[in-house]
Amino acid sequence: MPVADLLVGGILLGGVYALMACGLNLIFGVMRVINFAHGDILAIAALSTVSIAVGLKLPFWVAIVVVPIGCAAFGALIHPLILRRIEGAPLIMSLLATYALSTILVNVAILIWGGGYSGLPGVLSGSVRILGINVSISRLVSFACAIGVSLAVWWVLEYTRFGRAVRSVSAAPELASISGIAIERVRLATFALGTAMAGFAGVLVAPAFAIDPQLGSRFIIKAFAVIIVGGMGSYPGAILAALLLGVIEVFGSYLAGAVIGSAFLFLLMLAVLLVRPRGLLGAGVRV
Amino acid sequence: MKGINPLAVAGIAAIVAIVLPFVGSDYAISFSIQLLIFLVLAYSWNWIGGYAGYTHFGQVGFFGIGAYVGSLLNFHYGVTWYLAALAAAIAGALVALPLGGAMLRLKGPFFAVGMFGLARVLEAFALGFDSITGGGTGIYLKPVSDLRPIYFAVAAVAFVMLLLTWKLDNSRLGLKLLAIREDESAAESLGIPTTRLKIGTFVASAIAPAAMGSIYAVYLGFIDPPTAFAPNMELTTIAMVLLGGMGTVLGPLVGALVLSVVNEVLWANYPQVYLACVGVIVLLAVLFMPRGIVNLGMKSGWLRIGRPLFRSLAARAGQAAS
Numbered sequence: 001m002p003v004a005d006l007l008v009g010g011i012l013l014g015g016v017y018a019l020m021a022c023g024l025n026l027i028f029g030v031m032r033v034i035n036f037a038h039g040d041i042l043a044i045a046a047l048s049t050v051s052i053a054v055g056l057k058l059p060f061w062v063a064i065v066v067v068p069i070g071c072a073a074f075g076a077l078i079h080p081l082i083l084r085r086i087e088g089a090p091l092i093m094s095l096l097a098t099y100a101l102s103t104i105l106v107n108v109a110i111l112i113w114g115g116g117y118s119g120l121p122g123v124l125s126g127s128v129r130i131l132g133i134n135v136s137i138s139r140l141v142s143f144a145c146a147i148g149v150s151l152a153v154w155w156v157l158e159y160t161r162f163g164r165a166v167r168s169v170s171a172a173p174e175l176a177s178i179s180g181i182a183i184e185r186v187r188l189a190t191f192a193l194g195t196a197m198a199g200f201a202g203v204l205v206a207p208a209f210a211i212d213p214q215l216g217s218r219f220i221i222k223a224f225a226v227i228i229v230g231g232m233g234s235y236p237g238a239i240l241a242a243l244l245l246g247v248i249e250v251f252g253s254y255l256a257g258a259v260i261g262s263a264f265l266f267l268l269m270l271a272v273l274l275v276r277p278r279g280l281l282g283a284g285v286r287v
Numbered sequence: 288m289k290g291i292n293p294l295a296v297a298g299i300a301a302i303v304a305i306v307l308p309f310v311g312s313d314y315a316i317s318f319s320i321q322l323l324i325f326l327v328l329a330y331s332w333n334w335i336g337g338y339a340g341y342t343h344f345g346q347v348g349f350f351g352i353g354a355y356v357g358s359l360l361n362f363h364y365g366v367t368w369y370l371a372a373l374a375a376a377i378a379g380a381l382v383a384l385p386l387g388g389a390m391l392r393l394k395g396p397f398f399a400v401g402m403f404g405l406a407r408v409l410e411a412f413a414l415g416f417d418s419i420t421g422g423g424t425g426i427y428l429k430p431v432s433d434l435r436p437i438y439f440a441v442a443a444v445a446f447v448m449l450l451l452t453w454k455l456d457n458s459r460l461g462l463k464l465l466a467i468r469e470d471e472s473a474a475e476s477l478g479i480p481t482t483r484l485k486i487g488t489f490v491a492s493a494i495a496p497a498a499m500g501s502i503y504a505v506y507l508g509f510i511d512p513p514t515a516f517a518p519n520m521e522l523t524t525i526a527m528v529l530l531g532g533m534g535t536v537l538g539p540l541v542g543a544l545v546l547s548v549v550n551e552v553l554w555a556n557y558p559q560v561y562l563a564c565v566g567v568i569v570l571l572a573v574l575f576m577p578r579g580i581v582n583l584g585m586k587s588g589w590l591r592i593g594r595p596l597f598r599s600l601a602a603r604a605g606q607a608a609s
Contacts, residue, residue, distance in 0.1 A: 034396045085574055091395050092342045093573050096529060099344070100569035103522055107563035217518070221407050224400045232396070260415035266408040273401050274389050 006250050008133050014246025015143035016201050016208075020219060021226035021238045022150045023197030026157075029170040029233040030190040032091070033083060036098040038198050039220030040105035045071055045202025046211040047113045053120055053206075060120075063203050071199025075192040083191065084184065102216070109213035120207040142204035147239070149200055153193070154235050166190055170233065222249070222262070225269035231279025241280060304442055308435045316434050320506055322547040323441040324499045328520075329527040329539035330448035335492040336525065337533035338461060339485060340468025341391070344521060345402030348409045349379045349493040350500040351515035355413060357501025358426045358510045368431070369440060372501040379497025380490050387489035391482070394471070410516035425511030428504060437506055444495060449540065456536045464488060465534065519562055523550065526569045532579025541580050 024038045048070070049063040082101065086093045127136045157163035168176040169186045177183050205211065205219075222245065230241030245265050253261030272279060308316050328346065335343045353375035360366040360374055390401050413420045420426070431437065455461040466474035467481050475481045504510040523546065531542025546568070553561045576583060 028396070032396075034400060082570065082574065086577075089573075089577060090340070091399075092336070092340070092533075093577055095342050095344075095396070095399050096525060096569055097573045099522065100526075100566040100573070102566075103519065104563045104566035104570070107560060107566070111559060111563075221404055224404060228397070228400060257415060259411050263408045263411035263415065266404040266411075269404055270389075270401060270408075273393055273397060277393060277397055 005133055006254055007247060008130075008135060009139075010247030010250035011243050012135070012139045012143040012246070013250060014243035015146040016204055017219075017222055017226050017246055018150050018239045018242035019146035019197055019201040019204070021223045021230070021242050022153060022235060023194040023201070024223050025227045025230075025233060025235065025238045026153070026166075026197070027191055027194040028227070030166055031083065031087075031187055033094045033098065034224075035194070036095070036220065037102040037105055037216075038194075038223065039216030039218070040102050040109070041071055041074070041195050041198040041216070042202040042205065042219055043211065043213055043216035044105060044109050045199040046206040046209075046215060047109060047118070047202075047213065049203045049206040050118050050120055050211065051113070054118075060207070063206075064200075067203050068196040068199040071202075072192040072196035075195030076188060078195075079188045079191040084187075102220075106213055106216065113213060115213060117210045117212045119210050136208070138207040142208050145204055146201060149197065150239055153197065154239075157235065162186075162189070218262075222265055225265045228269050228279055229272045231281045234279060234281045237279055237281030308438050313434070316438055317506075318547075318551060320434060320438050320441055322543060323438070323445045324503055324506075325524060325527060325547060326445045326539065326543040327441065327448055327495050327499050328524040329531075329543050330445070330452055331492040331495045332524050333452065333528050333533065333535075333539045334455070334464075335488050337528055337535070337538065338455065338464040338468060339488045340534075341485070341489075342395075342399040343402055343492070344399050344525075345406040346492070346496055346524065347516055347518065347521040348402070348406035349383065349496045350503070350520065351406070351409055351413065351512075352382055353379050353497030353500030354504045354510050354515040355420060355426075355500075356497070358428060358504045359419070361428055361505065362426050368437070368502065368505040371505075372440070372498045375501035376494045376498035379493045379500075383490040383493035384486070387486040387493075391485045391489060406516055406518075406521070410512045413512040413515065420512070423511060425509055425514070426504075428508050428510070430508040431505060434506070437502060441499070441502060444498065448495060449536070452539075453536050460484070468534070519565070522562075522569065523565060526565055526572070528579075529569060529577075530572050530579060532581035535579065535581045538579050538581045545580070 020038065020042060024035060027033060027035050027038075045067045048067050049060075052058050052063040052066065053060050078101070082097055083094065086097060127134045128140070129135075157166055165176070165181045165186050166189075168179065168181060169183050169190075173183055176186075205215070209215070226242045226245055227238055229245060230237030230239070245268070248268060249262055249265055251261075252264035255261070256264070307319060311319070328350065332343060332346050335341050335346075353372075356378040357368070357371035357375040360371045361368060366374070386405075390398060390405070393401055414422055417423070455464075463474065463479045463484055466477070466479055467485065471481055500515065504515070507514070527542035527546045528539050529542070530546055531540065532538030546565075549568070550561070550565070553564050557564070572579070
């Protein structure tokens, strides 16, 4: 068994999961909403990237700039239209609303891009040899960017004024409101930031994976597994769990085939849910 | 009681349901079978999702288990479809019992995500263990020549589900489930055995979907993982309950009737935007009508067949029984 190859492959795969799960986690922490549409935003971002690079023949960096901004704008639109209106409602309503949004996005994506697979051949192709292991450049770049952005957002949360506001809204919305934090504005900004992170993850996925409109549903369950294993609301937990699950998925796929290999993730998720529902690094979240 | 007589409505509906398979076209029977299957799924979901208030995104998992258990029995051993459906129902209950004991310790979003993931695990297993399930190719069953027996079986199950929900709505058990929905810790502190009731409801709401899965496979004559564990089946079921009214007796019925017709029209005319339309319906229902058509109708008074009437009917039935 090529342990080193699989290990590196798994960690590189985990990078994108980390970026995606961090956005999901951020939204859950601040709004107590599980965004089922998160994966579909990623899929649409990836498909848009292909359209920009292949269809419009613009350079790849244009997509890196434009697509996350577009996703943030979409998030800023969705929040007042849907999520703010059901803030006080039972949890089931927000779950159903984002689940419905997810099916709408998948359908729209199929209408625009068709149901087939597409990819970005020629962007960041080739591979380099690091420590005797062949690593494809696209996966390496997407890993580096994903982890970089995840850590940057973490830094923003920990050390900036906005980050403190986000954390206080997440921990105690009433107290945050009393302290003069405009919680609705913070929630809007957080949701936009979360969707932008999903969008950026989508841009990074485009050169490294085959993408189709159903990509979102495959990624979202992995992101769910990541935030549950890492602990809902825990930022470092999500990054660590993402890398761990990336490695497990790659090893599982090698041993048992791709389909059953990805099922290992959910079995791990179910095991964590049952043994330690707060997750590996979670502090326990009130719901 | 002014307006329409609900008993007369129910009587007419029963006569239509019995006569339909003898006078209706094949298309009408086929459409009715689909409607009734969804009706059963909606009533099952209503127990755990509407009354007990647990957001269950994994019901289609039991539907799929039933579909595969029934199809495999039918395919390998030639078991008749109704016996296969019975076996599927038992299999659904046997899977749901330990699963419920484990998963129902989770609350709110954790339960929702856990069950959602579980349905996907099952689909992955159905795809992956292709030596048993046939994988992506699926299993082809012998087509049935006459759909009428299937129609009557499904109609009977749907009727029983309606009756059980009505009994539930008028019982202490129903009130206990509503108490769990509103505040589980408070219910627990009042001495309601929440764990037992939740698991019981979970198992009960898994039995009929498993049987329906088996029957659906026979009805299609074919089953593969994306059909057995179809996420849009889940969404449609939940949309029906939500649209009609969660935690009500007539909600799933109204929702299933309305949405089945809408679905059929959409499928016939705009199949490419079918899913988006269902999504928009759910979204609009969540935003503007979260309590459903039945509650809306009872509030504005144009729907007389509401909860008060059912209460009085139940009271009369109770007196007659005692």
